[in-house]
Amino acid sequence: MTARVFMDALVGQVVGNITSLGSKLDLTSNSHLNAIAGSANLLLAEGLTLFQLRQIESDVRWKDHLGFQLALKLALSRRCCEAIAVPTTLTVVFAMYKETERMMSPKHHQYGEDFIRRKVEQLDWLCADLPLLSWQMEIVDDGCPDGSGAAASRVIESLRRQEQVQVHYLQDAIDQHHEVVTGLSAVEQSRKGGSVCLGLANAYERDPSATHYVCYTDADLSTHLGQLGLLVQPLVDQKALVVCGSRREPQSVVLKEGVRNERGKLFIFLWKKLLPQLNFLVDTQCGFKAFRADLLPHVLKQRLENQFAFDIELLLRTQLHQADQISKVGIGWIDSDALSTTTDLAPYLSMLKAIVAMYRQYVPQRADADAFAALIDDLNENEWEALLVEMTPFLASHNLTELLASREVTPERLRQASLSEVNQRETLKVE
DSSP: OOOHHHHHHHHHHHHHHHGGGGTTTOTOOHHHHHHHHHHHHHHHHTTHHHHHHEEEEEGGTTOOHHHHHHHHHHHHHHHHHTOOOOOOOEEEEEEESSSHHHOOTTOOTTTOOOOOHHHHHHHHHHHHTOOEEEEEEEEEOOOOTTHHHHHHHHHHHHHOTTTEEEEEHHHHHTTTOOHHHHGGGSSSOSHHHHHHHHHHHHHHHHOOOOTTEEEESSSSSSSSSSGHHHHHHHHHOOSSSSEEEEEETTTEEEEESSSOOHHHHHHHHHHHHHHHEEEEEEOTTTTTEEEEEHHHHHHTTOOOOOOOHHHHHHHHHHHHHSSTTTTEEEOOOOOOOTTTHHHOOOHHHHHHHHHHHHHHHSOOOOHHHHHHHHHHHHHOOHHHHHHHHHHHHHTTTTTTTHHHHHHOOOOOHHHHHHHHHHHHHHHHHHO
16 A cells, blocks of 8 residues: 555545534534544554645645544644654743633533633643653733632642642732733733733743743633644744744634624734734734743833734734744634633724834834824724724625735725714714
8 A cells, every 4th residue: 555545544534533523613522622632643643744744734635624624733733742852841821801601611601611621631632751841831810800810720729730830810910010011000901911921921930941932822722732833843943933823824724703804804904004024924813822932031021012912012023123033833723702802892993003002113114104003093993893894895805815915995095984984974964
């Protein structure tokens, strides 16, 4: 049997094992998670090399098999970790705000994900029997009124993982005047960014070495942490400083529900007008990025942003600190919108206003960018919503590449769109 025939037969077997998962992949389900991990283990047990796994990944015949594609990502990630040749630590950071229900098991809440236990299991799987690789986790309570931090501590105690998993509180850091949160006087001023940056700083303080890689992710299970090796490989092999997981690469695997696509396209268009230094990136907001720990002091201190646009500031400061050291990797990402705190907040306009501040602080001013910056500065939420309603048909008829190349979306057109609802009301009054 030739190698190609063998691989085809093996893939066919694995796909057959998980076909029943279909497009309804549920990362909170034990049976689904076990099927995916079991499929990854089968690919690994057959001795497929990283090169062979990449060949399978590029084969279009398997693109529509979501469960298999995620299993393949896990197998690739594990092979990347097996290649690590020096003692290495992985730290995972995430913030929590109103996560007490999502922290529950699915048996105890309809939206429960038992996400701390799941994340621990995923990291255990990735690092199992790899003596050079260890992991830690830094969880930061972002001023949660529902006691997410205390609930997390109880889960960690029940798992007996207190040495590996630490819980911190943003309020404590503010009270102690920690330098990484000097821009905050109250937890209400943070929307994820302050807490994630505190977690990154805590990880660096514990281990500042260049073989310590610090990843931040979201509290939910959208991104399986078994994929962390995909981020680690460019840090090790390409000497990257930051690696961004992306949902918009050719090898990305995405299952997404919801209605945020057109808003997201316009958001990307506008921030690229302001910060062309990051034009090689598209998906800056994917909650799966890894940093070399010794970079962190250069990008965390004296930040402007503690809310949802903190990702872009960290990336921009990295690029300005040392150009062309940011890599991107296509990942598997399964939407977890049911309990999302960011969906309700719809933070695109506030993020754009924060990016305007970054533009003015960090990069040379340009006339074309100034016009977009002025527009964003002037918009209020009602005008932003009116703009989106007016522009949706145009945005829906253009993919992102077409939109970015278009000359039709000018500051003047967007300003008129933002006033469309006001103009309609005035017309009705006259009539």
